[in-house]
Amino acid sequence: MLRFGKITEYDPQKGLARVNFDDDEITSDWLPVTMPQTKDTKYSAPLDNDEHVCCLMDSNSENGVILGAIYSKTDTPLNGGQDVYCVEFKSGDRIEYNRNTRAYNIKIGTSEYKITQVGHTIKKGAESLKTILSDLMVALQAETHGSAVGPTTPPLNVATYVSLQARLGTLFEG
Numbered sequence: 001m002l003r004f005g006k007i008t009e010y011d012p013q014k015g016l017a018r019v020n021f022d023d024d025e026i027t028s029d030w031l032p033v034t035m036p037q038t039k040d041t042k043y044s045a046p047l048d049n050d051e052h053v054c055c056l057m058d059s060n061s062e063n064g065v066i067l068g069a070i071y072s073k074t075d076t077p078l079n080g081g082q083d084v085y086c087v088e089f090k091s092g093d094r095i096e097y098n099r100n101t102r103a104y105n106i107k108i109g110t111s112e113y114k115i116t117q118v119g120h121t122i123k124k125g126a127e128s129l130k131t132i133l134s135d136l137m138v139a140l141q142a143e144t145h146g147s148a149v150g151p152t153t154p155p156l157n158v159a160t161y162v163s164l165q166a167r168l169g170t171l172f173e174g
Contacts, residue, residue, distance in 0.1 A: 001059060004070070007051040017047055017066055019055055031055065033066045119172050130172035137165035 005021040005028075015038075016030040035043045047053065052072050057064030071077055080086040083100035096105040103116040114121040122129040141161045144151040155161070 001057050001061070003055045003057050003061065003064075005053060005055065007047045007049055007053060010047045010049070012044070012046050017053075019053060019066065021055075021061070026061070028055070028057075028061065028064070031064055031066050034068060119170065121172060128172075130168065133168050133172075134165060137161055137168065141165075 003019075003021050003023070005019040008018045008020045008027055010017040010033075011030070014030075015033050015035070017033055018028050018030055020027045033047065035045070037043060047066075047069065051069050052075065054067045054070050055064050056067055078086050078088055080096065081098075083098055085097045085099065086094065088094045092107075093109070094105075094107045097103070098105075101116065103114065105115075106113040110125045112121070112123045141154065141158050143155055144153065146152075
């Protein structure tokens with residue numbers, strides 16, 4: 001029998017939860033929670049209290065399994081699109097994978113990490129690691145030192161700095 005209810009307790013160590021069923025307000029015994037894999041590859045996806053779930057139960061609702069969480073009018077799907085796998089946490093932090101573009105995007109607060117086939121982008125607010133490193137390489141190439149007779153010439157190893165800057169350009173995108 002298919003039943004719907006809300007999580008009242010969750011034991012992440014055992015992968016078990018208790019459910020209060022919507023139709024009769026009876027709380028189940030501890031029920032196993034299904035996961036995509038549990039042997040060599042393992043998943044962890046904790047259920048929150050009051051999470052709306054679907055259960056497959058025996059005819060007496062004494063034994064069963066929690067099939068998973070379901071959307072409601074209040075808790076709606078993320079608008080990620082057909083090709084986007086996404087997890088968004090209560091804090092607003094987000095992990096996305098776009099199977100069409102093969103790009104990962106991770107947002108934690110104001111930090112953003114993007115990984116694609118082209119390269120990587122690492123940002124904190126408006127600052128990006130690529131821009132900071134590029135500015136550093138330009139400064140090193142232009143570096144001169146004062147002496148008793150005036151400024152010195154640019155560094156003798158400026159070609160090395162130019163090469164390093166080009167290599168950085170292949171690692172980072174944007």
